[in-house]
Amino acid sequence: AQKITQTQPGMFVQEKEAVTLDCTYDTSDPSYGLFWYKQPSSGEMIFLIYQGSYDQQNATEGRYSLNFQKARKSANLVISASQLGDSAMYFCAMREGLYSGGGADGLTFGKGTHLIIQP
């Protein structure tokens, strides 16, 4: 079974609209972290936002927020007021075993969502 599922291979959104990118995850570990990365066409991986499994509040970073629904194992990325420069691939990732001496097994990535912002 996939540990990270991103169900939207591609999305087209009008500029200035809000965007929600879906991510569901599967883990039995109580301590884990969820990440979102942006990969523009130039290829680099850009860290956007992080949510820990014990964090009480949803993470926010500027125009990015993470809608964390722990019971549903969902960690959707919300981009407010989208811009043309937001066009890119977006990856959800998870690291398990935090705080328990684990977590050294690296990040598990979803397959990504290709977001295109239209003027």
Place this chain on the structure above:
Amino acid sequence: NAGVTQTPKFQVLKTGQSMTLQCAQDMNHEYMSWYRQDPGMGLRLIHYSVGAGITDQGEVPNGYNVSRSTTEDFPLRLLSAAPSQTSVYFCASSYLPDRGDGEAFFGQGTRLTVV
């Protein structure tokens, strides 16, 4: 502010050749890792290291070798290149995961083609 530096950016190899992808970080991170990215897939972990002298296998280690003699450097060796190793390779570093967020900083990537 170099961060994570990977070299080369592009490489073409013939089947059976060997080569080393270089990765260096200047953030004094304990944790370093190598991923490969194939079309339509996310990144998959090849090997990782939690400190100098300590390495371990990730999800797709076959055909690759690593070593970590210093905190800064984590080279990835392709022992005998195969067309299936055509991919984009990313090196990443972070503080150890048990610090919490352990944000991974990625290099620019190496696009490798094996013919």
